[in-house]
Amino acid sequence: MASVIVHPEKELKVVGTSPLRPDGVPKVTGLAQYGADFSLPGMLWGKILRSPHAHARIRSVDTSKAQALPGVKAVMTSKDLPDQKFEYVGPERVAVNFWHMTRNIMAREKVLYEGHAVAAVAATTPAIAEEALKLIEVDYEVLPHVIDVDEAMKTEAPLLFEDMITRGIDPPPKEPSNISKRIEYKMGDIAAGFAAADEIVELSFKTKPVHQGYIEPHATLARTDADGQVELWVSSQGHFVVRTMVCRLLGIKTADLRVHAAEIGGAFGGKTVVYVEPVAVTLSRKSGHPVKIMMSREEVFRGTGPTSGASMTIKIGVMKDGDIVAADALMKYQAGAFPTSPVMNGLMCGFAPYDIPNVRTIGYDVVCNRPKTVAYRAPGSPISAYAVESTMDAAAKKIGMDPLQFRLKNIAKPGTQLVYGAKIAHEGFAETLQALQRHPGYTKPLGKNQGRGMAVGYWFNGGGESSATVHVNEDGTAVVATGSPDIGGSRASTAQMAAETLGIEYERVRPIIADTNSVGYTQATGGSRVTYATGRAVIGACNKVIAEMCARAAKIWKIDVEDVIWEDGFARPAGKRAGEFPPLSFKDIASKRTATGGPIVAASAINADGQGPGFAAQFCDVEVDPETGQVKILRYVAAQDAGRAVHPKYVEGQIQGGVVQGIGWALNEEYIYDRNGKLENPGFLDYRIPVASDLPMIETIIVEVPNPNHPYGVKGVAEANIVPPMAAIANAIENAIGQRLTELPMSPPKVLAALDAEHRG
Amino acid sequence: MAKVHVTATLNGNAVEFLCETRQTLLQILRDELHLTGTKEGCGTGDCGACSVTVDGRLMCSCLILGAEMQGKSIQTIEGMADGEKLHPLQRKFLEHAALQCGVCTPGVLVAAKSLLERNPDPxxxxxxYWLAGNLCRCTGYNKIIEAVLDAASEMRRA
Structure with missing residues (x-):
């Protein structure tokens, strides 16, 4: 694995090494507790009844027979959830509407997709709970449904919401439709840009919804007290998010809901919302018992959110010398059954890697009879990048330029204006592309039926609200508590940054994830924000500890605190008192806490901005089997700017994991619906995610162009890596067979059809 | 319905349990014997997270019934380390950062151990191909493969 450090900086001792993760041992011995691994005395098992129809009006729900079954302790429907005000709240890009959310958790007037929750029971055994579900009688009036985004936008399409008027159009349309929103960004003069272009390339694309595919199904355990206090164990990217949502949905006082973050068995954006949590709390309140709910894999596929499928058209105008002069995009994203797909992100990220003077991006957010979409790794960006980066490749080909050189010529730099108003504020894009260009594999000759393709990817990365508390113990160890659930090894990077800052050994730092009543508010683990934003909170708290340590040393030495400095884990007298006393170690001072003022504790909380964007550049070699249409990945090389890799092995792991999810998205993964709108492949056998034997080793190049806004230069690394693969693979297939595939997944039947077209052509 | 009484060996120790005829070995392990290291990822034998060995044979515990375990010897992830001494595979998984979320890890480790017992030099x-039945969504498998090869090499030298 290669590493390219662009701006070397001061020698660091712990940051930049790959120590064993602090939470590792329980995970290899089976003792780590995930969402489904918690139990309580007297616990009941909750199960959820789901709609068999893609679209139907609920005439009535009769739960009396289920309620009467021995062993059933509680039954609930949407009547047990208070209704919510219809309003979009929060930043526009990720706006939430609780009127929609409560209806997604349990259907009210209508079911909007097959798998939509309708009722739930809690019983003494899982078998009784399942038996009870069969006794619930739901009277449905089945309605026509719509699955595809282009179909859903037609005027004759069945409406999911009879009163939905498209937002973002002035004056608003008179007729309702499935188009929740229209968004447009533009800069420059695209008509003039295209008029001046030597060549114009225009292509249309379609992608399918794909699921995050975390291996751990959603699970939760709830207990409630008669005085209104509630405790929840969740498998979530954000236990504070769960608290906010459950409190709002059920009308609980925030201080009365204590949420514990269990170990989380993968999420990738899919565990940033609530499904089973408010149901478990409601069943627990009604029954007076703790209630555990575990989804089956089938429920995960039918009832939880994939990311959008989309229909897109991209147009690019270029000069013969390689300059891109105009770009236009139309992107229609499926939101699933309720509004808010990541189409805004798609519009913002698509052309963000490039310096283009005239740009327009128009997007539509469209509802259809599928599960509500949820974030999936760099939500929205991989979809638009597939279309944009495929078109970029076609443009490079048209003017006879190497695709990497073409991108390098147009790459965004600090100061580049982006279509959505922001300017690029960081270096690193060009450096990452150049690192990829230097890889010896990029110019290696290819064999028969083989092709090479490359693509780049942009992601905002995240900052936001994070809290950390550091407790110093009398033996010189420290506990670092944060509110960020650890999915991919963030406890390791947290401990490393704390050890580096305090000047103590990594092994003396114990990082934990505290529950919602034990540490300050912290946004979800997502958006590649934790090592950056929570990291800054941790470093801030450690700096406060150091200040306190210096004050304690001054007290011990009876000198002014201004005359004490902290160096490599020791307090030393300095200035006019330099050398007067032997230095005091972290441990020395910690052991004297009682005599010097009591416990040494520091907390830090921030709302971090200034994150550096994520940027990835990748190439791959593929071989296309002309008999079967199967595409084999022969080589995959992925470069990414990490700012500074705190734990290089976990940075590599993020890159490799993101790339392989992208390979699945490119080649295999899709939801298959029958004529009645029922999902035909709700399991891992037929929804095929990549397995070990599908893949080569993924070669990584970590580029380090430090982010000046983080003490150790960190930029988030978890997401940009999933942005390029679909286009890189499409471009490689085009290079191999001379046909461009414009629909995902590029599965054997589609590749064969393209090969046939070529032979006929 | 009357429950079935089963006597078996679990991680080398005698164990007995009562089970409903419909309960899988996975449900018995997790819900009756409280060994939650064996994970449920799908319940249909497609993901390998619930891998165990029964009389030395690698199986998905979600696909076998608890009632079938009479007289059998079951090994789960909880039996892999020798007290505080980790198995070389467990150690190598940590050293290679071969786990991220870690939920597939118990199943992958059980499967990898089963491989190395048959083929010490894969x-x-x-x-x-041996691990193709164990899904991992986090790592892209790179570091898992590297850790297994490294553990095999160390175990051959031992």
Whole structure:
């Protein structure tokens, strides 16, 4: 694995090494507790009844027979959830509407997709709970449904919401439709840009919804007290998010809901919302018992959110010398059954890697009879990048330029204006592309039926609200508590940054994830924000500890605190008192806490901005089997700017994991619906995610162009890596067979059809 | 319905339990014997997270019934380390950062151990095909494969 450090900086001792993760041992011995691994005395098992129809009006729900079954302790429907005000709240890009959310958790007037929750029971055994579900009688009036985004936008399409008027159009349309929103960004003069272009390339694309595919199904355990206090164990990217949502949905006082973050068995954006949590709390309140709910894999596929499928058209105008002069995009994203797909992100990220003077991006957010979409790794960006980066490749080909050189010529730099108003504020894009260009594999000759393709990817990365508390113990160890659930090894990077800052050994730092009543508010683990934003909170708290340590040393030495400095884990007298006393170690001072003022504790909380964007550049070699249409990945090389890799092995792991999810998205993964709108492949056998034997080793190049806004230069690394693969693979297939595939997944039947077209052509 | 009484060996120790005829071995392990290291990822034998060995044979515990375990010897992830001494595979998984979320890890480790018992010197391709029944969504498998090959090499030298 290669590493390219662009701006070397001061020698660091712990940051930049790959120590064993602090939470590792329980995970290899089976003792780590995930969402489904918690139990309580007297616990009941909750199960959820789901709609068999893609679209139907609920005439009535009769739960009396289920309620009467021995062993059933509680039954609930949407009547047990208070209704919510219809309003979009929060930043526009990720706006939430609780009127929609409560209806997604349990259907009210209508079911909007097959798998939509309708009722739930809690019983003494899982078998009784399942038996009870069969006794619930739901009277449905089945309605026509719509699955595809282009179909859903037609005027004759069945409406999911009879009163939905498209937002973002002035004056608003008179007729309702499935188009929740229209968004447009533009800069420059695209008509003039295209008029001046030597060549114009225009292509249309379609992608399918794909699921995050975390291996751990959603699970939760709830207990409630008669005085209104509630405790929840969740498998979530954000236990504070769960608290906010459950409190709002059920009308609980925030201080009365204590949420514990269990170990989380993968999420990738899919565990940033609530499904089973408010149901478990409601069943627990009604029954007076703790209630555990575990989804089956089938429920995960039918009832939880994939990311959008989309229909897109991209147009690019270029000069013969390689300059891109105009770009236009139309992107229609499926939101699933309720509004808010990541189409805004798609519009913002698509052309963000490039310096283009005239740009327009128009997007539509469209509802259809599928599960509500949820974030999936760099939500929205991989979809638009597939279309944009495929078109970029076609443009490079048209003017006879190497695709990497073409991108390098147009790459965004600090100061580049982006279509959505922001300017690029960081270096690193060009450096990452150049690192990829230097890889010896990029110019290696290819064999028969083989092709090479490359693509780049942009992601905002995240900052936001994070809290950390550091407790110093009398033996010189420290506990670092944060509110960020650890999915991919963030406890390791947290401990490393704390050890580096305090000047103590990594092994003396114990990082934990505290529950919602034990540490300050912290946004979800997502958006590649934790090592950056929570990291800054941790470093801030450690700096406060150091200040306190210096004050304690001054007290011990009876000198002014201004005359004490902290160096490599020791307090030393300095200035006019330099050398007067032997230095005091972290441990020395910690052991004297009682005599010097009591416990040494520091907390830090921030709302971090200034994150550096994520940027990835990748190439791959593929071989296309002309008999079967199967595409084999022969080589995959992925470069990414990490700012500074705190734990290089976990940075590599993020890159490799993101790339392989992208390979699945490119080649295999899709939801298959029958004529009645029922999902035909709700399991891992037929929804095929990549397995070990599908893949080569993924070669990584970590580029380090430090982010000046983080003490150790960190930029988030978890997401940009999933942005390029679909286009890189499409471009490689085009290079191999001379046909461009414009629909995902590029599965054997589609590749064969393209090969046939070529032979006929 | 009357429950079935089963006597078996679990991680080397005698164990007995009562089970409903419909309960899988996975449900018995997790819900009756409280060994939650064996994970449920799908319940249909497609993901390998619930891998165990029964009389030395690698199986998905979600596909076998608890009632079938009479007289059998079951090994789960909880039996892999020798007290505080980790198995070389467990150690190598930590050293190679071969786990991220870690929920597939118990099943992958049980499967990898089963491979090395049969084939102490596997090629990369053999490891990839043996582990093709164990899904991991986090790592892209790179570091898992590297850890298994490294553990095999260390175990051969031992």
């Amino acid at each position: 090629t990369e391709e053999e490891v990839r």
